Amino acid sequence: MKNFRIEAIILAIGLLLLGVFIEKGFSKFAEKDRSVTVKGLAEIEVPANKVTWPLVYKSLGNDLGRLYDDIKRSNQTITGFLKEKGLTEQEISVNAPEIIDLAAERYGNNQNPANRYNVTTVITVTSDKVDLIRGLISEQGELLKRGIAITSGEYQYKVQYEYTDLNKVKPQMIEEATKNAREAAEKFAKDSGSNLGKIRQANQGQFSITDRDPNTPYIKKIRVVTTIDYSLEN
Known part of the structure; x- marks a missing residue:
């Protein structure tokens, strides 16, 4: 009987200690999370x-040969203007002109347009001289004196800053x-x-x-x- 009591006390103490350890374990586990x-x-x-500045101008006419000569002169005028203002040839790119033949338009209402060809030419400036370009944008009206009207407002030809x-x-x-x-x-x-x-x-x-x-x-x-x-x- 005496041994049974001792074993019961030891078992009770063991269960108590086990409970304490389990409680501490759960507590630490909760803290861990x-x-x-x-x-x-x-x-x-x-x-x-960095800035990308497209200068766009349009030409109208019926004679492609004459339009080509006019575009060539206009491109030289614009590139000359840009170089005068401090840009290098490497910063100036002349794109091929986009030509629309209005007389060949299938869905056009005017089959006999006054000017058959509508040509869009883009000269693109790409430079790290952001302040210089911003100044030139405000001065581009100077090209009017040289006979060139720069087109603005078209979404695909917006000035882009990076x-x-x-x-x-x-x-x-x-x-x-x-x-x-x-x-x-x-x-x-x-x-x-x-x-x-x-x-x-x-x-x-x-x-x-x-x-x-x-x-x-x-x-x-x-x-x-x-x-x-x-x-x-x-």
Whole structure:
């Protein structure tokens, strides 16, 4: 009988200790899964460092030979103007003219147009001299004095500004976004009565480059959002 009591006491103590260990194990397991996921934003504004400027003009006529000569002279006039203003030949590209024969248009209403041929010519400037080009765009009316009317307003011939040095600003932006994410996580941990632990998982996110606004396309906004998962500790 005495041995039975001793065995029962030992069994009871063992079960008690087992319960304590199980409780602590569940507690640690629960703490292990406690985490907070936060996002960190970084934004900067930079000036565009590349510009593509299409200069478009149209020619009308009935004699293709004469139109060719006129277009050739106009191209020389425009390229001469651009070089006078500081651009190099490598920055100027003369595209082949696009010719529409109005008399051959199957669905046209006018079978006897006053001018049979409608020719569109595009000279494209591609340069890193963004400020110079912006000045020239405002001065292109000077070509009117030389007998050339530049067409504007067509969507496919818009001036395009780009920023091509993203790799130069990536490190500092990722650092700032990560710092902002950590500040948010620390605030959450403090409010919940926890301590912020290590990073469990991080996602850098995509960089985006957009115009600052419709009126200043030559100023670019670069944006990145990082997503970071931190562990929480008691």
